Amino acid sequence: MRFKILVIDDEPILRESLDVALKTLGHNVIIAGTGEEGLELFSKESPDLVLLDHWLPGINGDEVLQKVKERDPEIPVIIMTAQGSIELAVNSMKMGAFDFMVKPFDLDQIESLVKKGLERVHLKKEVEWLRSQYQERFRSGGIIGVSQKMKEVLGLAEKVAQSLDTTLLIEGETGTGKELLAEYIHFLSPRSSFPFIPINCGAIPKDLFESELFGYEKGAFTGALEKGKMGKVEAADKGTLFLDEVGELPPSAQVKVLRVLEEKEYFKVGGVEKKKADVRIIAATNKDLESEVKKGNFRDDLYFRLNVVKLYIPPVRERKEDILPLFRFFIDRFNEQFKKRFSQISKEAEEDILSYPWPGNIRELRNTVERIVLLEKGDTILRKHLSFLVEKEGQVQERAEFKPHLPSGGIVLDEVEKQYILEALKVKKGNKLQAAKMLGISRSALLYRMGKYGIKNLG
Numbered sequence: 001m002r003f004k005i006l007v008i009d010d011e012p013i014l015r016e017s018l019d020v021a022l023k024t025l026g027h028n029v030i031i032a033g034t035g036e037e038g039l040e041l042f043s044k045e046s047p048d049l050v051l052l053d054h055w056l057p058g059i060n061g062d063e064v065l066q067k068v069k070e071r072d073p074e075i076p077v078i079i080m081t082a083q084g085s086i087e088l089a090v091n092s093m094k095m096g097a098f099d100f101m102v103k104p105f106d107l108d109q110i111e112s113l114v115k116k117g118l119e120r121v122h123l124k125k126e127v128e129w130l131r132s133q134y135q136e137r138f139r140s141g142g143i144i145g146v147s148q149k150m151k152e153v154l155g156l157a158e159k160v161a162q163s164l165d166t167t168l169l170i171e172g173e174t175g176t177g178k179e180l181l182a183e184y185i186h187f188l189s190p191r192s193s194f195p196f197i198p199i200n201c202g203a204i205p206k207d208l209f210e211s212e213l214f215g216y217e218k219g220a221f222t223g224a225l226e227k228g229k230m231g232k233v234e235a236a237d238k239g240t241l242f243l244d245e246v247g248e249l250p251p252s253a254q255v256k257v258l259r260v261l262e263e264k265e266y267f268k269v270g271g272v273e274k275k276k277a278d279v280r281i282i283a284a285t286n287k288d289l290e291s292e293v294k295k296g297n298f299r300d301d302l303y304f305r306l307n308v309v310k311l312y313i314p315p316v317r318e319r320k321e322d323i324l325p326l327f328r329f330f331i332d333r334f335n336e337q338f339k340k341r342f343s344q345i346s347k348e349a350e351e352d353i354l355s356y357p358w359p360g361n362i363r364e365l366r367n368t369v370e371r372i373v374l375l376e377k378g379d380t381i382l383r384k385h386l387s388f389l390v391e392k393e394g395q396v397q398e399r400a401e402f403k404p405h406l407p408s409g410g411i412v413l414d415e416v417e418k419q420y421i422l423e424a425l426k427v428k429k430g431n432k433l434q435a436a437k438m439l440g441i442s443r444s445a446l447l448y449r450m451g452k453y454g455i456k457n458l459g
């Protein structure tokens with residue numbers, strides 16, 4: 001991380017050499033020759049650390065220190081003082097200076113002191129940065145949910161977030177927002193200023209799972225890193241451990257996870273010291289875990305431990321009210337990203353958007369909007385911009401070759417057509433656009449024929 005350091009000193013030579021030294025360490029440096037100038041720059045530039053000469057013409061070092069501390073009580077200020085005035089420096093320490101250096105000093109001394117001062121700033125900046133990231137994401141409406149079903153899920157999530165330790169299980173098809181919901185819960189929880197660490201259970205080879213989760217001591221096995229390695233449980237200390245695709249955990253790993261949940265303690269691989277596991281566990285799966293338990297693929301004791309509270313995110317096709325708000329949300333986001341100005345969706349395009357089944361759920365919806373906003377021009381999303389969705393749908397089910405069967409007694413052609421229309425409407429649960437697509441005709445052609453045969457709306 002690059003930091004901004006303010007140097008206030010009236011000796012030009014010392015200023016110059018500090019400037020060079022700090023820049024070599026990779027920092028931004030701002031320089032002032034008097035206390036007044038220093039305070040002005042302090043307000044304008046908000047530096048991360050101040051190096052302050054004790055003796056200054058005009059207002060002196062202690063006055064500058066006091067004003068700086070009034071504006072930012074947390075900022076580390078390092079006092080530079082001449083031999084023989086150490087008592088004064090001690091007094092500055094009482095006023096809140098971080099440390100002091102006696103002139104003349106060497107570069108190593110500056111380096112180590114500045115580094116120490118910045119460590120605190122670093123940590124604070126990182127936490128602030130994380131916070132701003134979260135706030136950006138969840139800034140009112142980061143999670144879209146206007147449907148009743150989604151409101152219920154979010155309401156429950158907000159409630160369970162308040163607890164420190166309750167284990168949660170999030171179920172839902174691919175792309176429904178399980179990871180986003182887990183992050184949201186973490187953000188609202190008392191653990192929010194500590195890490196959120198995801199671990200993809202399906203992607204870790206079963207022999208490596210234990211060392212991924214718990215880490216290992218040095219020399220734990222051949223090929224182990226010299227220094228040993230930190231595990232995810234330790235990385236997530238005081239925060240949240242997100243076990244994604246928990247249904248993919250191999251049986252040996254299921255036992256390990258169960259033990260952490262039961263005992264809240266663990267050993268590093270090759271370690272003898274018991275370590276405390278201070279994490280909340282949120283697990284997610286796109287499988288129906290209960291039926292995996294019945295099939296014998298998932299331990300029932302682990303299932304019960306994980307399933308203290310279950311949050312089920314329904315697929316997009318079961319909460320259609322969310323589709324257009326999500327679409328608009330992503331339009332705004334990608335407008336900003338690609339400097340476009342889409343602001344409307346045509347009526348026809350809306351119909352297509354609403355009738356498409358979105359098998360990839362919100363991820364697919366997001367990718368669709370991204371593609372349109374990136375590639376198309378203008379301010380309105382049109383039906384033709386969505387034609388690739390219809391093609392995709394067509395690809396899923398190849399049209400079967402049609403072999404007519406004509407009974408010797410003959411048939412009524414109109415009746416054949418009527419029966420096929422009824423069948424298509426039934427399969428598509430009354431959705432006319434999709435039924436029309438299945439029959440290779442337009443929606444209006446279908447409406448015409450439905451009228452002709454007296455077919456009423458289904459569903």
Ligand SMILES: Nc1ncnc2c1ncn2[C@@H]1O[C@H](COP(=O)(O)OP(=O)(O)OP(=O)(O)O)[C@@H](O)[C@H]1O
Pocket residue numbers: 142143144145172173174175176177178179180181286362363366
């Ligand atoms: N309610 C929502 N509002 C806004 N964006 C959402 C919402 N739900 C999901 N998203 C976005 O959709 C994408 C997919 O979400 P996420 O990765 O959380 O899904 P998932 O359920 O974990 O998927 P998978 O099972 O494939 O891992 C992400 O870009 C996420 O930010």
Ligand SMILES: [Mg+2]
Pocket residue numbers: 178179244
């Ligand atoms: Mg996921």
